[in-house]
Each structure stands twice: as structure tokens, then as C-alpha cells.
Amino acid sequence: MTFPHLRLSANPHDRTGVRRKDQAWLDERWADPESRVLLVSGTRVRPVSGRVPWLSPQEAPEGLRVLLGEQGGRAHFAVVVPPGSVPGEKHEWFPLRGLLPHLATDGLDEAPLLFHALGLAEWLHVTRFCPRCGGALEAQASGHELVCSQCGRSQFPRTDPAVIMLVTAGEPGSPAERCLLGRQALWPEGRYSTLAGFCEPGETLEDAVRREVAEEVGIRVGEVEYFGNQPWPLPASLMIGFLGRAESTEIQVDDDEIEAARWFTREEMKAEAEAGTLALPAGVSISRSLVEHWYGDTLPGQW
Template identity: 40%
Template sequence: MTDEPLADLALSRSSLDRVALERRRSEVLSELLEDPRTRVAEIRGDRMQVVDPGDRAAPTAPGAPSAAKASGQDASRACSAGALGLVLRAPQPEDRERLVLHLGRDGDGTAYVGVVSPGPHEDPAQPGWLTLRQAGEALTRRDAGLFTTGLALANWHATHRFCPRCGAPTEPTEGGWVRRCEREGSDHYPRTDPAVIMSVVDPDDRLLLGRGAHWPEGRFSVLAGFVEPGESFEAAVAREVAEEVGITIDAARYLGNQPWPFPSSVMIGFAATTRQTELTVDPVEMAEARWVTRGEYRDLLREGTVRTPSGISIAKRIIEHWLGDTVESVTGGTSPRW
């Protein structure tokens, strides 16, 4: 295990300028939707349309056939970021009737917007339409940022249609980054819920793994929990470990962070140490917890009896940081994931 922070986390790779000052102009979305150079990423439920590198033709009109060929299986097989890309199109007239999100500009000045399609989207078999969990690890830096930011904003809009102060309807403004109360004019901003996630290592350099109370057999990860009001990140690490497994940590070192729009979190990673090894599991939170050596964890991976966190999660990277290797290098390819 090195002392270096985690680099290039899957959902922390956004490369666009968010142009916050530009979003304040009331006419900015109208201008962008009138400009054929604007690139539009459509959001259907929790999915965006994805294509492989050699076939990025996008539909140009509603109902036009798409050449997208990517699938969830394709994404799970992708070995490196950049293997997949989002379908991006020019603005269409009906976009004006939808929720539009100004997602930023690239170095060439090209603007990118997200357009949220109305209504339910329950068909997971639509060709090329993948969730962020399926596609995020394999997307380019730009497209990973577009998907992550667009999904987080869409999730917020879906649950904040009314003013928390007076109950009146709210309407989107400032490029989709603010909702304004129609009655009293108060502004409401997207919320992000911070959560800490941490490896815990004992004096024998064993890693603590836990299985959530409602998780299936074999699904283990490092511990995590939300930060409470008035609490520092380090204090949250200590409290969550004490609550879930009954031990006291000695220290916690920052490792990195990434957005986690499921629906609206940011995960702050730490590496913690403890001299205590006797676990007292909270049955409300945890089904079981166990210490593993690196050799034991490698054996469990090869046997397929442990399911690792998904490739886009900081949890997987934290485990690999302790392991000193990637999960795929241990298993010779892929491994059972959530």
C-alpha cells in the first residue's frame, strides 16, 4: 500500500469548464438550443445512449435509427477508460419543452447540454441505453463527466419540484442549476450528500470487510456512511467504524473522492488504522464483518466467493490500494461484481 492518493477515479474525470457565470444569463439555454454546434446528451430515466469507438453516429431527428451498438455486457468487458462514448446530437425543436441542463464547454468552446426526456423509461433492453454503473468506467473523461453531472442534476430536479419553505411549485433557472419558487422567489440549489468510505487495517495489515444487512451472500466491501451535521470527515470515519463494528480507529488518512449520483452523494475515501481486532457487529447495519489478509482475499477472489464493488466505485479502488494490485490481475480477467 502506497501513501499516494487515489488518482483518476472513474467518476471524477470531468474535463469541461462548468461556466458558472454564463449560466446566470436568462437567455443562455435558448441560445444554446438555437445553435446547431451545441452537443446534446439525452437522459432517459437513469440511462444515456452509448456507442463504441468505431461507431459513434448519432440520430439526427426523433425516431431516427441509431447506430449505437454498446450493451451493458460490452461496458463490463471494457478494460480501460475511453472505450465507449456518449451519443451526442444537435438540438431538436422538442428539446425546448424539456428540462435542459447546461453542463459546460470544452476547450474549443463547444457547449454541452443534457436534455431530460419526460415519462417513464422502464425498458432496459433499449439498444445502447446504459446506466452510469454499466458504462461509467469505460467512458472518456469528457463523457464520464457529462453522464455523472447530468444524472446528478436530473435526480435533484425530479425530487425538488416544490419549495421546501412554502410548498409552492418551483421552476428551473440558471441553466438548470437552480430552482426558483414561483410564489416567493426563493432560490434552491442542488444538494450533495457527503459520505465517508474507508479501509480499516489492523496491526497485522489485515483489511476489514463488511456485508450489509440486506446484501446477498458473498457481497463484501469496505465500511461507509453519511457525514452528519456539524461533523468533520475524519470524525465521521471514526463514528461509522465504531457504530458498525465496535472498534476505535487510531488515525484516518485521506485517499480521494468522487461524485456518486445515486442519487446525490459524494464519496470521500480514507485509509484508517486500528489496534483493536475484536468486532461487535451492529445487526441493524451489518450482516457480518471479517478481517482478511491479502493472501486470503486473493484466494476468495480466485474462488469467486467474494463479489467486488463495481468498477466505477471508489470502494473497489480503496480495496485495490490496500491489496497492491487490481482485482482483474488477481482473477486473470473479470470477477463477480455488484
């Protein structure tokens, strides 16, 4: 079974990090009409005919040039401009979440480049001043480093590790085996997903799984097994998937992050998904992959 969330990272580009400060090489590749450029307005992209558009350098406006790397023998850049500084109505520009459905159909090869570009754009957007002295920051290293104009301290892009987990109980593979899903109060009726949360300082990923599940639904988790991971720059996360085995089954939701949680057998999950009363996350998410890995097949319906 091939998981969509893994296919989103299946064709990574060469990030050519050693070239980020090589101005002669950068100028040469920028002058090459075969190079490709993604225009980013703030943290958004304007799709054309349902696809992410790539321009030649000659077509790109002035802005912060970000080197993404090389793919298919071509250099790829992003040009980041202030919001509203290029043509197009506001509703025509989409954040990464709005672009994910296009990637799931025919844009899988572009996903790593897009994740890279918009992840950096998000970081540049929110990192305006030096956290040490408050001085202005200046972009260097093709957009991958910000240097304070006053104290000289460098800032680099940050990625926040987040655990996402499917917890199961009962004899593995048996009809009675169940998996645990939860829902937030803001979600439409019937929408459920796996539990997730951020890793705290000084904490292992496995202990983050156990703590988050205990905090959110009161379930005690024992064995924790690594499943896979997915870049998730919304705005700056790496989703790290796990399978956990429950040592208790009584649910006590925290009524803060989680409104309700349920145990589902495979039969219940299939019946409710087919009836449309259970909506699971979209196919490009690692949450969907975790659920269908446990279920053993694809399921109908999604957010």
C-alpha cells in the same frame, strides 16, 4: 497504479457557470449544430450500442434545457423530459448505476458530463415544492436553481458528503496486516465491501469515519488518512475515501446495516478472490480503489 474511480473525473468539463443566465449566449450555442445534447427521461438515459448517445440541438425534443458547460470546444446540454414522454421501452432506459459499466470501458471522457446531467436530473426529480411554504418551484439558471413562485425562495442542488473507509490492523506492509470488510444481508453470498456512511451535521469527516465504523462493527479507529474522493450522484453523494487504523479488532456487527464483517490478510484476499468466493466492488468505485491500494495490485472478480 491508476485508479478507475479517479479516471472517471480525470477530464472535467468547463461548467461555464457565468453563462447559465446569459440567454443570448445560450440561444447562440443552442443554434450551433456542433453543440451536443444528452436526452434524459426523468433520471434515465437510453444507451445506443452500449454508448451514451449525444444529439445535436436540432435532434433534441422539447424539455427543460440544462447547460452542462463546454468540453472540446463544444457546448454540452442536457434536455430533461418527463418519464415516458419519448420513444423507447422502459427497460431500454438506464439509471446512472446501469451506465457505469459502459463508462469503465470506453466512456471515461463522458463521465463528468454524465454525472453532472444525472445528478441535476435526480435533484429536479425530487425537489418539487418549496420547503418553506409548499409553493410550486420554477427552474432558472439553466436548471441549476429552483425559485418558489409564491415566496421567491431559491433552492440549489445539494450534495451529501459520505465517508467510505478501509480500516487496517497489524504492522503495515507485513503478511499479518489485515483489512476490514463488511457485507449487507441483501447481498449475494461472498460479496464484501468497505464500510461507508453519511457525515452528520457539525461533524468532521474524520470523526464520521470513526463513528460509522464503531456503530457498524464495534471497532475503535484512531488515525484517519485522506485517500481521495469521487462524485457519486446516486442520487446526490460525494464519496470521500479514507484509510483508518484500528485500535481494537473485536468485531461486533450492528445487525442492522451490516450482517457480517471480516478481517482479511492479503493472502486470504487473493486466494478467495481467485477462487470466486470473495466478490469485491466494481472497478469504477472508490471502494475498489481503496482495497487495491492496500493490497498493492489488481484483484480478480467484481460485483
